[in-house]
Amino acid sequence: MRWLPACWCLIFGTGLKNDENMIYLRVTLRRFWISMIQSVFDCPFLWQPPMHRFKAAAYRFLLGVHFKGECLIHSGVRILNPGNLVIGNYCSLVYGCIIECRNKVAIGDNTIIGPQAFITAGGHAPADLSPTTRSVSIGKNVFIGARAMILQGVRIGDNSIVGAGAVVVKDVPPNTVVGGVPAHEIRRLERAGRIWTGFGEINCE
């Protein structure tokens, strides 16, 4: 099987001269297969029940995403380092959202990540642009609006809402609606009884 790495070297235009190249090759290969698998499972009818189970199983067994239960993964969703992602029960990852798991990213039960939202657990230090990572945690019953950005280290409390287009740079307390750039509190939110999920209504307690 020694010809196999050599083939990949040719395909990716890199050599195996030293460890650095090996690491580069491994990372490139892993990202190649991850993006291939995510592209293959982009087919629109695959995220809808009951086929969502098939897609979630592929994400679990081929990419290493840790699901605590059911999850709807719409088309165009992209997850970097999927092994660092933990997703609660009855969550929805809506069209085109990107989750960069350069560190742990945890998403609580019943949470909706809106269209083209961007969650990142990484960045670059302003002083020298060296890579930085801090984990991100999103509580349960949270709604992240379309094209919102959640930056590294942020914790979003249970039952909170992030408005469309917001850039969240610091923690959001529970039961709070935030919006804007940078995100600020719009109002407090009291939620009781049942909430909507992609799997039907459930009790939010």
Ligand SMILES: CC(C)(COP(=O)(O)OP(=O)(O)OC[C@H]1O[C@@H](n2cnc3c(N)ncnc32)[C@H](O)[C@@H]1OP(=O)(O)O)[C@@H](O)C(=O)NCCC(=O)NCCS
């Ligand atoms: C944040 C949001 C939930 C607030 O809804 P709401 O509680 O009904 O708020 P209102 O529309 O009454 O607006 C309240 C105030 O917040 C402001 N606001 C609303 N949405 C905002 C946003 N995304 N960013 C910044 N400010 C926002 C309004 O301008 C208003 O300000 P004012 O009181 O100074 O006039 C909603 O505006 C939003 O962004 N929803 C996301 C929609 C989405 O992403 N859909 C994708 C489908 S999955």
